[in-house]
Amino acid sequence: MTIALGVLAPLLSLLWLAFGSGLGHWARLVRDVLPQAALDTAVLLAGVGLLVLVIGTGCAWLVSTCDFPGRGVLHWALLLPLAMPTYIVAFAYLDLLHPLGPVQGALRWLLGFDSPRQFRLPDLRSMPGAIFVLGFVLYPYVYMTARAMFMTQPAHLMEAARSLGESRAGAFFRVALPLARPALAVGLSLALLETLNDIGASEFLGIRTLTVAVYTTWITRSDLAGAAQIASAMLLVVIALVLLERHGRRRQRFGSAQRMRAIQPRRLHGTAAWLASAAAALPVLVGFAAPALHLVWETVKRLRQGNGISGALIDSLLNTLGVATGVTVVAVAAGLVVAWAVRAQGSARDGARWQGRAATLGYAVPGTVLAIGLLTPALAADAALAALIGHPGLPLMGAGVVLVVACAIRFLAMPVGGIEAGLARIPPALEQAARLLGENTGGTLRRVHLPLLRPAIAASALLVFVxxxxxxxxxxxLRPANFDTLATRLYAEAARGTYEEGAIAALAIVVAGLLPVVLLARHGLSEATA
Incomplete structure (x- = not known):
């Protein structure tokens, strides 16, 4: 209950701050800020949603129902863009597609032009550019859920459609796709929530979304009340996306208890096979390989020039590891408490179910919204603590405690979900046996459940850490003054246009992001072959 209320507290604080600051702010925001920000956000969400649906669903159907050269590798490689934060891909493509960059330079050489004035590609700093970048990074959310659904659909349904005269395309659109709609809704809502949370890519590419408006209103204009009001407007979008996901999961189960024969991949030959390989490889190339190779090249070039790794970058790395470690410890400990409380109270009870859902609400809330909501309680706690210890200042914010709490709230859904899944695999008979042998609740958790939960806890900790x-x-x-992580350092370098300075920081984040993606790919492949 305490953890659930702690997750809800920033949202309640946000609403109090937004609606307690008078109508003057609202009038100015409605007139000058919200229309353009809301329009840009809506267009961006619509464009990214359409692109991730097309790419994710198409690739999932291709690797699930067709056999072509490279399918065994692309089956898991299509997940690799998950390792690339959106702001890093935007950072890389701004350099790659710059008018004086390597891509446009090569095109002008091939076409016989000498100057960017004679030939240049459309500017990436635009709405289509933002949709392109975000869509090719976030499509794996739809790909994962759609592939899992396609691989478990009974083969006889497609065979019945074909026997009734439907073409392969007709059977896909009239049978397979409607059955996959719940999975597509879940993947789409996750991709759109990530789009709404994005701030770096949108700002780099010149798109003034609601998230960017919150940041600039607070930091640039020093208008906390206005930022809170924009953030409260974002909650409406979050609620709509969560309702979309809930509606999709409402009809997630199909079929009978009998195990059905899965669809067998159809072997492609000749031109069709190589076209399928190219189509499935394109999202991996655009969403991961090209930006990752560019970062490697820029990092190697910088190191060869003798510039080396600066002390500031080392400090940013240490700060990043410290924050990530603190967030992991807090989130996993809280996740264990929530999952254990739900298990102990019984998931069928309304109170336990409500607490579990409330505790995982933070993942659906953008980081900017959480930051605004946490600020008022954090300042109050800092004032009380400073008066208690007799030392003025901001002891909690200055030590990074508030930042750790915000990130722990945002990522709490991962350990809760992972540990709940681990607990579901432990038979209740083990608990009953421990209690009959005289163990209390804490002893049962320590001596029975924790040893069996080690894999689930380790996997959850890795996901939260990365x-x-x-x-x-x-x-x-929420970072303390003069405190940089790898992400904020990269953001600062990109804002200054010094891309070569940020390449090492970006590459370090990508390498760390590969770890959970590899685990996810291995887990998916093992399930597919089971």
């Missing part, structure tokens, strides 16, 4: 390393919005707003 996501905390990549978190940008909350870190930008």
């Amino acid at each position: 996501d905390a390393m990549k978190e940008l919005p909350a870190t930008l707003l």
Whole structure:
């Protein structure tokens, strides 16, 4: 209950701050800020949503139902863009597609032009550019859920459609796709929530979304009340996306208890096979390989020039590891408490179910919204603590405690979900046996459940650690003074246009992000072959 209320507290504080600051702010925001920010946000969400649906669903159907050269590798390689934070891909492509960059330079050489004035590609700093970048990074959310659904659909349904005269395309659109709609809704809502949370890519590419408006209103204009009001407007978008995900999961189960024969991949030959390989490889190339190779090249070039790794970058790395470690410890400990409380009280009870859902609400809330909501309680706690210890200042914010709490709230859903899944695999008979042998609740947890939960806890800790390393919005707003992480350092370098300085920081974040993606790919492959 305490953890659930702690997650809800920033949202309640945000609403209090937004609606307690008078109508003057609202009038100005409605007139000058919200229309353009809301329009840009809506267009961006619509464009990214369409792109991730097309790429994710198409690639999932291709690797699930067709056999072509490279399918065994692309089956898991299509997950690799998950290792690339959106702001890093935007950072890389701004350099790659610069008018004086390597891509446009090579195109002008091939076409016989000498100057960017004679030929140049459309500017990436635009709405289409933002949709392109975010879509090719976030499509794996749809790909994962759609592939899992396609691989478990009974083969006889497609065979029945074909026997009734439907073409392969017709059977896909009239049978397979409607059955996959719940999975597509879940993946789409996750991709859109990540789009709404993004601040770096949108700002780099010149798109003034609601998230960017919150940041600039607070930091640039020093208008906390206005930022809170924009953030409260974002909650409406979050609620709509959560309702979309809930509606999709409402009809997630299909079929009977009998195990059905899965769809067998159809072997492609000749031109069709190589076209399928190219189509499945393109998202991996655009969303991961090209930006990752560019970062490697820029890092090697910088090191060869003798510039080396600066002391500031080392400090940023140590700060990142410290924050990520603190977030992991807090989030995993809280996740264990929540999952254990739900298990002990019984998941069928309304109180336990409500607490579990409330505790995981933070993942759906953008980091900027959490930061605004936490600020007022944090300042109050800092004032009380400073008066208690007799030392003026901001002891909690200055020590990074507030930043750790914000990130722990945002990522709490991961350990709760992972540990709940681990607990579900432990038979209740083991608990009953321990209690019959005289163990109390704490002893049963310590001596029975924790040893069996080690894999689930380790996997959850890894996911939280890596996501905390990549978190940008909350870190930008709540970090202590003169405190940089790899993400904020990269953001600062990109804002200054010094891309070569940020390449090492970006590459370090990508390498860390590869760890959970590899584990996820291995887990998915093992399930597919089971």
